[in-house]
Amino acid sequence: MSTVALVGASDFNAAHFAAHWKEGAFDAVIAVDGGFASLAAVDCAPDLAMGDFDSLGYVPEGMSVKAFSPEKDASDMELALEEALARGADAVEVYGALGGRLDHTVANLQLLASFAERGLAVAAVGERERIAFLVGPGELRLPALPSGIVSVFSLTDVSAGVVEEGLKYGLDGVALTNRTSWGLSNEMVDEPARIAVESGTLAVFMPL
Known part of the structure; x- marks a missing residue:
């Protein structure tokens, strides 16, 4: 690579x-x-x-x-x-x-x-942060950290089937749009995290 x-x-x-x-x-x-x-x-x-x-x-x-x-x-x-x-x-x-x-x-x-x-x-x-760009269908895995903010935003009109696991607030197959603050300031909880999307494009903000 x-x-x-x-x-x-x-x-x-x-x-x-x-x-x-x-x-x-x-x-x-x-x-x-x-x-x-x-x-x-x-x-x-x-x-x-x-x-x-x-x-x-x-x-x-x-x-x-x-x-x-x-x-x-x-x-x-x-x-x-x-x-x-x-x-x-x-x-x-x-x-x-x-x-x-x-x-x-x-x-x-x-x-x-x-x-x-x-x-x-x-x-x-x-x-202080790294921004990854996740295109559906796809997933991103984050290493375990004791603390840190993770924010996920849709860069397309709609990003469907969004999953957030291993963070303080979970999401299970929801739709995010680019007209909302939903996705702001989730938290790492000292376990591996997974973010996935079925369709659309996400910007994933994570600790550096």
């Missing part, structure tokens, strides 16, 4: 990234515009830097670069996700896609859901 890390310009848990990178968890690391500076801060030289570089303020030199005009229909993150697919990635871990400008965060959540629906295993890593 090939895993690519994309690193954007927003804040993320740099220690989490550095630990996984040093363990060899990523087959490639791609800096997305201002993410180049974030990688430099942890002494990581990416395999590729790409974007319009309006956030970074300059085009990196002495390495592989794909530069784009700021006047384009796709965001830098969307272009980076397409690049990961072109490289044969099965999974993508996205850092620096949450926080900062709210419109960028919403765009990134929509993008990641879209690429999950295309068969890519995608997750976004923030400062």
Whole structure:
């Protein structure tokens, strides 16, 4: 399984990234515009830097670069996700896609859901949480933790057959919509948890 890390310009848990990178968890690391500076801060030289570089303020030199005009229909993150697919990635871990400008965060959540629906295993890593995207029919298993918040939201109009097991509040085959807060702030209870969905796309927020 090939895993690519994309690193954007927003804040993320740099220690989490550095630990996984040093363990060899990523087959490639791609800096997305201002993410180049974030990688430099942890002494990581990416395999590729790409974007319009309006956030970074300059085009990196002495390495592989794909530069784009700021006047384009796709965001830098969307272009980076397409690049990961072109490289044969099965999974993508996205850092620096949450926080900062709210419109960028919403765009990134929509993008990641879209690429999950295309068969890519995608997750976004923030400062304190990880967001996995679960497309039905499918399931996600979480390791036992003594505490922690898990929230599950539908990113499609309806996600049917949603199951939550091993959490404080269980769900058994319910339908979630993208017009409700139902799914917010469930709790880990020190046992393995399972989240499943028959149809639709879920965003699963979990402790990092």
